[in-house]
Amino acid sequence: MTESQLAGSRSFFLLWSGNALSLVGFHGARVAYPLLVLAITDSPAAAGWVGFALAAPNLIFQIPAGIAADRFARLRILMICQIVGLLAVCLVATSVLVEARHLAMLVAVAAFVEGTVYVVVDVCELGAIQDVLTAEQRPAAFAFLEAEQPIALLFGRAVGGAVYGVARWLPFIVDAATYLYCLVALARIRPNRTRSAPADPAPRSQLRDIGAGMRVVWQEPLLRASTATIGMSNLIIQVVLLLILFDLQTNGHPAWTIGVVLSAAGIGGILGAVGASWFTARWSAQLVYRAGVWVWTGLLVPIAVSDNPIVLAVCWGGVGGVGVVSNVALTLYRVAVIPEHILGRALAAMSLVGSGAVALGALAAGFLLATFGSGVVRWVVLAAMFILAVGVSRASQRP
Structure with missing residues (x-):
């Protein structure tokens, strides 16, 4: 399957372009918040x-989003999400422009709303791709999705x-424009298939709906182990993210430098997406995911000893690349072993752990930096990742 075989799939x-552009705006605002x-x-x-407000919806809405996606x-869910996100960022931009009272609280509320939109879109997108493509087209589509x-x-x-x-309100205006484009793009899509019915069409209680996704993850050893590992590593990486942002700002680097350093994860991710097929084959x-934890550990060593923007950018880019390769391998495995009729709930169950750890990591990062300072936190995250890598290696050797 090549990308050329997707050329005729307008939907x-x-x-893809709508969600990708919307994500560009979201991650720009995520730096600005x-x-x-x-x-x-x-x-x-x-x-x-x-x-934490940006990431907290991962703890609250993953399972409801999975149920809704199934x-x-x-x-239609994706379109509603774009409207809600658009309203949230317009509130922030307006509040900054008029210098509203309690601005920090308004920003936190809008961040929570955007985080919720991100959760629902992330859970629904994989299934939406299956709604607009044939089974033969999906492998190539998943490669695009990982990029x-x-x-x-x-x-x-x-x-x-x-x-x-340039202006504190401008990232949120850009974010609003991307939401608007995505909304228009989604409105022009026509699904080319009828969703298949679940294997068990009997009425199900909400409790059983919630348990179905968790059960399939728990019963599959690799899904269970990798979900726990991803959760712990995401918590650590989130601390590293705020550490880098905090160090660069306190050292007097301009906002564009911070953006460039953090965007290095995107460059690494693109390279990872290109090379992922080589590793997964x-x-x-x-x-793949076990080796990824060890590579992350090595990349945190330079971050622990240097605050040079170039060093931080190179290491952060490596973190992004390793993450994408691991995600590609695990996504292919998940799609292969999880029945389609509970895919949304299973993905939500895994994201509840993985993405929920991002929320806890953001909260922990602020506390650690305020209490101990960046010098101590650098070594704390390195030690934590090393312990995780050792634990993953020992677990994989058990019969």
């Missing part, structure tokens, strides 16, 4: 709370940091 490219709060309050703890029209996140990280963070340096999904 897929509308879906903590920068704005740091500028208002001069408090890394407050910035950590805003990061029960309702996914494209979506690093492209958004690259351009979103670079643009977000650059335009924030030769290594098992278990070996």
